[in-house]
Amino acid sequence: VATAAAAGAVTPALASNKAPNLPEWTKTLGRGVVARPYGRPSDFTDLQRRTVPWLTASPESSISFSPLQDLKGIITPSGLHFERYHGGIPEVNPDEYQLMIHGLVERPLIFTLDDLMRMPSVTEIRFIECPANGGMEWKGAQMEALQFTHGMVSCSEWTGVRLSTLLAEVGVKAEGKWILAEGSDAAGMSRSIPIDKALDDALICYAQNGEPLRPEQGFPVRLMNPGWEGNTSVKWLRRLEVGDQPWYHREETSKYTDLMPDGRSRKFSFVQETNSVVTNPCPENPIQQKGFIEIEGLAWSGRGTIKAVDLSFDGGVTWQKAEVKGLALPKALTRFGFKTQWNGEPWLIQSRAIDETGYVQPTLAQLRGERGTNTIYHKNSIHTWNVHASGEVTNVQIT
Amino acid sequence: VATAAAAGAVTPALASNKAPNLPEWTKTLGRGVVARPYGRPSDFTDLQRRTVPWLTASPESSISFSPLQDLKGIITPSGLHFERYHGGIPEVNPDEYQLMIHGLVERPLIFTLDDLMRMPSVTEIRFIECPANGGMEWKGAQMEALQFTHGMVSCSEWTGVRLSTLLAEVGVKAEGKWILAEGSDAAGMSRSIPIDKALDDALICYAQNGEPLRPEQGFPVRLMNPGWEGNTSVKWLRRLEVGDQPWYHREETSKYTDLMPDGRSRKFSFVQETNSVVTNPCPENPIQQKGFIEIEGLAWSGRGTIKAVDLSFDGGVTWQKAEVKGLALPKALTRFGFKTQWNGEPWLIQSRAIDETGYVQPTLAQLRGERGTNTIYHKNSIHTWNVHASGEVTNVQIT
Amino acid sequence: ASLGFGTPASDNEIAGWDIDIRPDGMGLPPGGGTAEQGEPLYEAKCAMCHGSFGEGAGRWPVLAGGEGSLTEERPEKTVGSYWPYASTLWDYIHRAMPYPQPQSLSDDEVYKITAYVLYLNDIIDYDFELSQASFAEVEMPNQDSFYVDDRPDVVNARCFEDCADPAAMTIVGTIGGLSPTGHFKEDSGVSASHYGDSAPEASTATKVSLSEVAVRGQGAYDQYCAACHGSGVAGAPKVGDQAAWSGRISQGLASLVEHAIQGYQGDAGYMPPKGGFTNLADDVVADAVSYMAESSQ
Amino acid sequence: ASLGFGTPASDNEIAGWDIDIRPDGMGLPPGGGTAEQGEPLYEAKCAMCHGSFGEGAGRWPVLAGGEGSLTEERPEKTVGSYWPYASTLWDYIHRAMPYPQPQSLSDDEVYKITAYVLYLNDIIDYDFELSQASFAEVEMPNQDSFYVDDRPDVVNARCFEDCADPAAMTIVGTIGGLSPTGHFKEDSGVSASHYGDSAPEASTATKVSLSEVAVRGQGAYDQYCAACHGSGVAGAPKVGDQAAWSGRISQGLASLVEHAIQGYQGDAGYMPPKGGFTNLADDVVADAVSYMAESSQ
Ligand code: HEC
Ligand code: HEC
Ligand SMILES: [Ca+2]
Ligand SMILES: [Ca+2]
Ligand SMILES: [Ca+2]
Ligand SMILES: [Ca+2]
Ligand SMILES: [Ca+2]
Ligand SMILES: [Ca+2]
Ligand SMILES: [Co+2]
Ligand SMILES: [Co+2]
Incomplete structure (x- = not known):
């Protein structure tokens, strides 16, 4: 057990840092405390949000995806939360921040950030999902990676x-039935929110994962409508106007309405229905070895808590119950797992989530049968990964 | 509602970004998606870990504190997790990472990071606390900020x-009663762990808050002994040796033993007993205005779940029940709150946590009465903040 | 139930921020205008992205057309074919357009341009005066086609055995070429956070002899400048048009760059500072100018 | 119950990593040495931090003394006064010391230095040969004073009324000056992540005429170099000692900096690369050298 290097003798470079050698990092002091007063990931890692430039005309109105294939547990690190902007990220000075509430109220008021932070606070773990998540796959499988098929959820x-x-501070008048929420970004993002949601679980948020909101998520203040299409959770929120009817703004008419095969469209399709996807294996995580494998995945429902997740290995002919792992919180990502063996056989692997309302995640055929392929949003159907004999995984659809 | 600036006309600089003016950031596009593929906090914020250099001889063996005064909810952002090193942060190459398990086992094995990540996984929200948290305050109040009195917990x-x-993979022999856990850092950090803890809830961790461990927390792999003194959760873990008795290494003899007034010392004082502190108000968060205030704080217990938290405003003469807010998970930070009014009266504010075993957080007098003032570690007594008529808050002790 | 937080919002403060417009006309300011009046404004401020006929340049949104397409294989959802209310158009142009200069239009300008976009969609006549008073007369063709969300619309059963017919299953993979996969294939040479640079939209052909700076500037040009300088709308000198550029180039690069960064009113038209994308760094704009100049010699 | 992960660890692989020592002697390698043999090694490799008598330089740990102090107001916990097992000392010196060069000592060196530290604590004689065989003979004074955790040791009651006597309460605040508060007082001029630079330990007095580079280097000097160059242990030229420095300075700064970064064997003693702190950036070391040289002219 002796490393005989006398002081001053030149130690030859090690063949490797593996046993029986002592690794280099064992033999020298590392950096001390507060080398980084605010830390960041190891340089050996490179998890990142990614975008698909051809999806949009401009990066200021575009989307980036969370790397679901690399994430563990249910918390998305704030630096990897998916992005969606309609006019880029405003740089809001928190000292000049104001939230105005007016309209059909007794007392129109302006709140500073400090005001909001001094009021009674609530903390909840909740997902946010863009209703366009998976929307590129209505007409056929397009994306060859989990990050792009499902990464618009965090x-x-x-x-x-x-x-x-x-x-309660402003006093809503009896006629007040809808609230216009408006952002201070270049898009002046605006959505009409029914008063019932506003009085139920809507939050005016200033912190995410323990610290101030990230600029990408609406610093310093955003609206958060748990379980609803992400677009309604207006970021960089500056104004709430109470009214007696909805506003029918661009983001709730031209966009975020769902065109049906008969040419009519659903409006105010707020809730993100039950969804799930297998994250291991997936195209980015092929199976590398025969033997034990824990299938893992994520499930979520905008209507409440995930109660069960089932798995199929044969494209939906037979199903088995998976295990819900760790916390199963309402309107939060919920992880599931299933321990099994893989011996090189091809799999058509699918997950199917069931929420507290009893809703069973539908098949693609069911969803297409009802909604056609031009509806863009709310594609929450059962997803299929094709596991090849090589362990490689590709995105397929079963029709 | 018209801003009449025709294209090309010079817009005069705004007096401010507040109403009725439209803020600057509303009138120009912001940065687009993946401007930062891995995000970071707003430049307008500056939450950070902080250290007290005179506590130790060298920053490579030192501590930094989490800014509890600024954190919300129960998750500590990974970049703000408190730091404790005995030889600095090793830069471990994950491709060369190995975990060796040997000693009184049937099959000594070496695991790669990939091996570990392919095994059945578990995700849990748990605190880590340095047993020296608050230890500067045994002889008297010393630190004038919450970050320094309690910030060694995350x-x-x-x-x-x-x-x-x-x-189970290596097969522990019947004589195997203790496990030596050893780090690959310059300190070769080593602690003896009883087999019961190892078989109970100890975790070999590779991810924190959804992403790979940060270098500061042991990238790529650390041991995690929920509820136990942080030092036992050996970081940059390279080796586990199973033995029939403890090793009595430097960190479990010279350090992390608790000297009692009779000159004898407690050894293997693993558990972090029930503790709590008020985070609003606190020295960093003085009361700025009369009227409504939500008192907030954090409670935690290494023995399980926090069941209740009480508050005193008069230095412990009378107590009232506070509300446990949000998730109350075993061996996790738990937030409590209490809504009240402040009208300028001086407060001696204290919190008192009770865990699932019925243990009631003790007073400083009780702890000192039993343990004296030279025991350094495990100071979990009720803490007092003195709220002055000005709203200013100072750290005091009641004797 | 008041906790006492917040300060009263004055009428003046509210007026400055209360910009929204509703289908019933709430919020519409005084003023007005015709499509005829809107046409030159639209040409100068909108056409470079949305096309002179609302047909959309490149991948920028299409604003007109698509009538009767909503049940077709590839429906075209435009103001005319899809939008239920004209108030939405006024509100949106006023709040968010032109894309790089939101909230820069006066109320009259918004009336005029809104009228023009409605006119492009055959919804009003060229000389119809759009105003607070006349707004209610505008009828949008698709107005009655929206109904409130009636999901859950699909009921799946939690079946465990014989849930599908294996013989009837067709397995369809992805359409090659569209999918961003580079980041998980080693040495693919694809930059990690961007994909599809090779995707549908082809960029301006690159001259072989470009300088390093110009090559660096091409991306910004494609993204931020091509809308105007690729087509020559609004008097913008078109890239590749040597006649349009020679005089400009002879002023020297520094002056071109200054104009691009600061903006200026030229003889042919108005160049907004940084083309309106004031979030761009100066050197990004300078690189793009090099690309444009070198590509037009 | 095996899942089949992991590859067998060979005896050779285990031997390379299995460095731990236990009180029963498990892990102790062959070899041995006396305090007499350890003294020069300790002087060269340890005394700059821990003091020639184990008394600790500056704030570095004290290794000897403190017998009988454990029940006093300010107990001194050292190897002699506190540590229960001598094996811990062997293990720790071998695994972690010298602080900047962990695991650099040969087994014989560890035996010798361990013997010397035990000798400094009056636990063994100067010529006692410490070895695998003799280790069991070493008795540590405080060995029997440790008992297994018996907490909870304190029982508080969940009282709600009249739980303390307000008249008997004394409120004691903090001791001024020790507490880091700068970061939450505006414009305090205290750097945000470090406090207490004004705290107990005073740094070497600064010459008024230092260059900017030298001023920048003082922090690194205090932290990394002063252990040796503040006291002159192990042949290190002491800062301020003009005689010891003049010859060195005349070689030129470049050569001083090179020696400091690369390390070298001089006539007076051995300077390890970067003083052993190989994690330091080159320019940090260079700045510290400027500080030392300018302070010794
Ligand atoms: C530099 C490019 C650019 C210019 C100039 C521009 N727009 Fe746009 N326009 C956009 C983009 C990009 C969007 C989509 C923004 C989003 O994703 O939210 C858009 C969206 C629209 C829409 C909504 C389209 C839909 O189907 O929802 C309308 C209407 C519109 N613009 C009108 C105008 C008018 C009128 C002008 C001039 C006053 C104008 N635009 C100038 C780029 C531009
Ligand atoms: C550059 C400074 C430095 C040098 C040189 C150095 N040490 Fe240390 N020593 C330290 C520091 C710092 C610690 C405490 C490390 C920690 O916090 O874990 C320490 C701790 C120790 C301890 C444990 C003290 C206790 O009370 O727990 C012993 C024993 C020790 N050193 C012995 C030695 C010996 C023997 C040598 C030489 C072979 C040596 N040291 C060289 C800085 C040094
Ligand atoms: Ca050795
Ligand atoms: Ca699929
Ligand atoms: Ca206006
Ligand atoms: Ca106190
Ligand atoms: Ca309004
Ligand atoms: Ca061993
Ligand atoms: Co919808
Ligand atoms: Co302890």
Whole structure:
């Protein structure tokens, strides 16, 4: 057990840092405390959000995807939360931040960030999902990676004040039935929110995963409508106007309405229905060895808590119950697992989530049968990965 | 509602970005997606870990503190997790990473990072606390900020494989009663862990808050002993040796033993007993205005779940029940709150946590009465903040 | 139930921020205008992206056309074919357009341009005066086609055995070429956070002799400048048009760059600072100018 | 119950990593040595931090003394006064010391230095040969004073009324000056992530005429170089000692810096590369050298 290097003798470079050698990093002091007062990931890792430039005309109105294939547990690190902007990320000065609430209220008020942070606070782990998640796959499988088929969903611990608490401050008049939420970004993002949601679980958030919101998620303040299409959770929120009817703005008419085969369209299709996907294996995580494998995946429902997840290995002919792992919280990402063996046989692997309302995630055929292929949003059908004999995994659809 | 600036006309600089003006950031596009593929906090914020250089001889063996005064909810952002090193942060190459398990086992084995990540995984939200947290205050109040009185505790979502699963792979012999856990850092950090803990809830972790461990927390792999003194959760873990007795290494004899007034010392004082502290108000968060205030704080217990937290405003003469807010998970930070009014009266504010075993957080007098003032570690007594008529908050002790 | 937080919002403060417009006309300011008046404004401020006929340049949104296409294989959802209310158009142009200069239009300008976009969609006549008073007369063709969300619309059963017919299953893979996969194939040479640079939209052909700076500037040009300088709308000198550029190039690069960064009113038209993308760094704009100049010699 | 992960660890692989020592002697390698043999090694490799008598230089740990102090107001916990097992000392010196060069000592060197530290604590004689065989003879004074954790040791009651006597309460605040508060007082001029630079330990007095580079180097000097160059242990030229420095300075700064970064064997003693702190950046070391040289002219 002796390393005989006398002081001053030149130690020859090690063949490797593996046993029986002592690794280099064992033999020298590393950096001390507060080398990085605010830390960042190891340089040996490179998890990142990614985009697909041809999806949009401009990166200022575009989307990036969370690397679901590399994430563990249910919390999305704030630096990897998916992005969606309609006019880029405004650089809001928190000292000049104001939230105005007016319209059909007794007392129109302006709140500073400090005001909001001094009011009673609530913290909840909830997902946010863009209703376009998976939308590129209505007409056929297009994306060859999990990050792009499902990466428009992320999950954080959000802290803020209940919108109902703020509404009590201003005093909503009896005629007040809808609320216009408006962002201070270049898009002036605006959505009409029914008063019932506002009084139920809507949050005015200023913190994410313990710290101030990231600029990408609406710093310093955003609306958060748990379980609803992400677009309604208006970021960089500056104004709430109470009215007696919805506004029918661009993001709730031209966009975020769902065109049906008969040419009519659903409006106010707020809830993100039950969805799930297998994250191991997936195209980015092929099976590298025969033998034991823990199938893993994520499930979520905008209507509440995930109650069960089933798995099929044969494209949906037979199903088995998977295990819900760790926390199963309402309107939060929920991880599931299934321990099995893989011996080189091809799999058509699918997951099917069931939420507390009893809703069973539908097949692609069912969804297409009802909605056609031009509806863009809300594609929550059962997803299929094709596991090849080589362990390689590709995205397929079963028709 | 018209801003009449015709194209080309010079817009005069705004007096401010507040109403009725439209803020600057509303009138120009912001940065687009993946401007930062891995994000970071707003430049307008500056939460950071902080150290006290005179506590130690060298920053490579030192401590930094989490800014509890600024954190919300229960998750500590990974970049703000408190730091404790005995030889700095090793830069471990994950491709050369090995975990060796040997000693009193049937099959000594070496696991790669890939091996570990392919085994059945578990995800849990748990705190880690340095047993020296608060230790500067045994002889008297010393630190004028919450970050320094209590900031050696953080809480994360940890993912890894149960140590019991790994031990099943190597086959522990009947005589195997203790496990030496050894780090690959310059300190070769080593601690003896009883087999019961190893088979209970110890985790071999590779992920924190959804992503790979940060270098500061042991990248790529650390041991995690939930509820136990942080030092036992050996970081940059390279080796586990199973033995029939403890090793009595430097960190479990010279350090991390608790000197009692009679000159004898406690050894293997693993568990972090029930503790709590008020985070609002606190020295960094003075009360700025009369009227409504939500008192907030954090409670935690290494023995399990926090069941209740009480508050005193008069230095412990009378107590009232506070509300446990959000998730109350075993061995995790747990947030409590209490809504009240402050009208300028001086407060001696204290919190008192009770865990699932019925243990009631003790007073400083009780702890000192039993342990004296030279015991350094495990100071979990009720803490007092003095709220002055000005709203200013100072650290005091009641004797 | 008041906790006492917040300060009263004055009428003046509210007026400055209360910009929204509703289908019933709430929020519409005084003023007005015709499509005829809107046409030159649209040409100068909108056409470079949305096309002179609302047909959309490149991948920028299409604003007109698509009538009767909503049940077709590839429906075209435009203001005319899809939008239920004209108020939405006024509101959106006013709040968010032109894309790089949101909230820069006066109310009259918004009336005029809104009228023009409605006119391009055959919804109003060229000389119809759009105003607070006349707004209610505008009828949108698709107005009655929206119904409130009636999901859950699909009921799946939690079946465990014989849930599908294996013989009837067709397995369809992805369409090659569209999918971003580079990041998980080693040494693919694909940059990690961007994909599909080789995707549908082809960029301006690159001259072989470009300088390093110009090559660096091509990406920004494609993204930020091509809308105007690729087509020559609004008096923009078109890239590759040597006649349009020679005089400009002879002023020297520094002056071109200054104009691009600061903006200027030229003889042929108005160049907004950084083409309106004021979030761009100066050197990004300078690189793009090099690319444009070198490609037009 | 095996899942089949992991590859067998060979005896050779285990031997390379299995460095731990236990009180029963498990792990102790062949070899041995006396305090007498350890003294020069300790002087060269340890005394700069821990003091020639184990008394600790500056704030570096004290290794000897403190017998009988464990029940006093300020107990001194050292190897002699506190540590229960001598095996811990062998293990720790071997695994972690010298602090900047862990695992650089041969087994014989560890035996010798361990013997010397035990000797400094009056635990063994100067010529006692410490070895695998003799280790069991070493008795540590405080060995029997440790008992297994018996907490919970304190029982508080969940009282709600009249739980303390307000009249008997004394409120004691903090001791001024020790507490880091700068970061939450505006414009305090205290750097945000470090406090207490004004705290107990005073740094070498600064000459007024230092260059900017030298001023920048003082922090690194205090932290990394002062252990040796502040006291002159192990042949290190002491800062401020003009005689010891003049010859060196005349070689030129470049050569001083090279020696400091690469290390070298001089006439007076051995300077390890970067003083052993190989994690330091070259320019940090260079700045510290400027500080030392300018302070010794
Ligand atoms: C530099 C490019 C650019 C210019 C100039 C521009 N737009 Fe746009 N326009 C866009 C983009 C990009 C969007 C989509 C923004 C989003 O994703 O939210 C858009 C969206 C629109 C829409 C909504 C389209 C839909 O189907 O939802 C309308 C209407 C519109 N613009 C009108 C105008 C008018 C009128 C002008 C001039 C006053 C104008 N635009 C100038 C780029 C531009
Ligand atoms: C550059 C400074 C430095 C040098 C040189 C050095 N040490 Fe140390 N020593 C330290 C520090 C710092 C610690 C405490 C490390 C920690 O915090 O874990 C320490 C701790 C120790 C301890 C444990 C003290 C205790 O009370 O727990 C022993 C024993 C020790 N050193 C012995 C030695 C010996 C023997 C040598 C030479 C072979 C040596 N040291 C060289 C800095 C040094
Ligand atoms: Ca050795
Ligand atoms: Ca699929
Ligand atoms: Ca206006
Ligand atoms: Ca106190
Ligand atoms: Ca309004
Ligand atoms: Ca051993
Ligand atoms: Co919808
Ligand atoms: Co302890």
